[in-house]
Amino acid sequence: MxxxxxxxxxxxxxxxxxxxxxxxxxxxxxxxxxxxxxxxxxxxxxxxxxxxxxxxxxxxxxxxxxxxxxxxxxxxxxxxxxxxxxxxxxxxxxxxxxxxxxxxxxxxxxxxxxxxxxxxxxxxxHHRFACDTQFLRDQVVAGVLGEIYVTNAKALRRCGVPGWGVFTNKELQGGGPLIDIGIHMLDAAMYVLGFPAVKRVSAHAFQKLGNRKNSGQFGEWDPKTFTVEDALFATVEFHNGGILRLETSFALNIPQQSVMNVEFCGIEAGATLFPAHIYKDEAGQLVTLSQKETADNNRHFKSxxxxxxxxxxxxxxxADGEQGYLIQQLVAAIYLAAERGESVEL
Missing domain, CATH: 3.40.50.720 (NAD(P)-binding Rossmann-like Domain)
Structure with missing residues (x-):
């Protein structure tokens, strides 16, 4: 150069x-x-x-x-x-x-x-650039999991409303946990699955805690100006017959402080993304095919x-312009489905 x-x-x-x-x-x-x-x-x-x-x-x-x-x-x-x-x-x-x-x-x-x-x-x-994500994508391509017909993606916080920036301002942010953290696990899931064509989506959004509380794990905010959802649940149906269920929240009364993970359920085996873990059963015995001890956390720099x-x-x-468009299209459909209270065709 x-x-x-x-x-x-x-x-x-x-x-x-x-x-x-x-x-x-x-x-x-x-x-x-x-x-x-x-x-x-x-x-x-x-x-x-x-x-x-x-x-x-x-x-x-x-x-x-x-x-x-x-x-x-x-x-x-x-x-x-x-x-x-x-x-x-x-x-x-x-x-x-x-x-x-x-x-x-x-x-x-x-x-x-x-x-x-x-x-x-x-x-x-950046989550798609973790070694875990790359490994599971390779295993899916190799057919180790077989046909994947159920995927569960979770990006959840119990009390994690961001108290800085504009994360609670819908006009500047476009939404709450779906467009902030849920989009990450959605992208990681779609990447591992190979971006299957989406048939329709349904969703339910809630604003139950962010407009009632004013502080949490990540600082303070004004509940009077909290204009985004604080939890959202969606089901994505693919043309290949599979489904992806997404759960995401800034504030939700769950046991854990936070969850950021994806599970894949295939005919031959199942897998968890972080850390990468592939498992199945043989004659009723639980079998691990491969397992990482810890998840790769150097994701931002790898991206x-x-x-x-x-x-x-x-x-x-x-993560190029075309895949960015597909993820944006899916996020918009989820928000529209939640707003309408009915399924949205893509």
Whole structure:
């Protein structure tokens, strides 16, 4: 490579610092040149902490001065669409935080813009990059589980309403636990299954605790401005006859503090995702076919590594624009089904 690729980060919050900037700074092929945030002080503070030379409150000015090759979009969900399109228009490869956007139509436009520009667009669905997820995907392809006809995905917290950011603001976030944490286990499940075609979805959403309480494991919030669901339950039916059941919550009176996992039930065997565990029975005896002792927790950096390596030309898999669109389409259908109180066909 004749020169280092120049990187800019849009959004100066926690994930921008602890994941995106922190990873980019480990790569000798990259030069992190700018941070952009609508709050100038936050952009400058992050730049000062990490030794990044430029801080801006205006993205257009950043593009004029810095001309980056790679952009990370780490802004609230409502702004992903405009910031990704702006980056693509300026000739940049883009890593965007999840969810892709607020609507499937926006996600489709982002996918198409990346194709037209000939640039890489990836989303940080980092749980699919765990060794556990890759291992189970390989086992599914090899037929070890046989036909998978029931999948159970859970992203649950007992008292985990985020007390920072805009996670309780539907206008800026697009929803609650489904679009924040449930989408992660949904993506991991769909990835392992090979993205089977969806036939219909049904769902029920609840707002029972977040608008009554004001504090929990992750800080305090104003229940009067809590406008998202605090729990949601959905069933996804596939054209191949299988189903996926999704449970997700910020606040739900469950035994555990939190659950983030997926179970796959196949004809030949079953599996749990984190840590990867494949099991069956033989003549009534419980048999373990393979089992990891601990789950791979280095998922964020592996997601970032895959993106950068892909930009540099390596033949590695990423969560690309098309898969981002499919997940956004499924999330939108689930929310619509919950709102209508009836199944939604896809």
């Amino acid at each position: 004749s020169r280092k690729l120049r990187v800019a980060i849009i959004g100066g919050g926690q994930v921008a610092e602890t994941v995106h900037a922190s990873y980019y700074l480990t790569r000798n092929e990259l030069d992190v040149v700018a941070v952009v945030d609508s709050h100038t002080e936050r952009a400058q503070s992050l730049a000062n902490r990490l030794g990044i030379p430029h801080a801006f409150s205006d993205a257009a000015e950043m593009y004029r001065q810095c001309q980056p090759d790679i952009v990370s979009v780490c802004t609230p969900n409502r702004f992903h669409h405009e910031h990704v399109l702006q980056a693509l228009e300026n000739g940049c490869h883009v890593m965007c935080e999840k969810p892709p956007a607020m609507t499937p139509e926006q996600a489709a436009e982002m996918r198409d813009a990346a194709r037209l520009a000939g640039k890489v667009l990836a989303y940080d669905f 970032m590594q895959a993106f950068v390596d892909h930009v540099l030309g390596a033949p590695v898999s990423i």
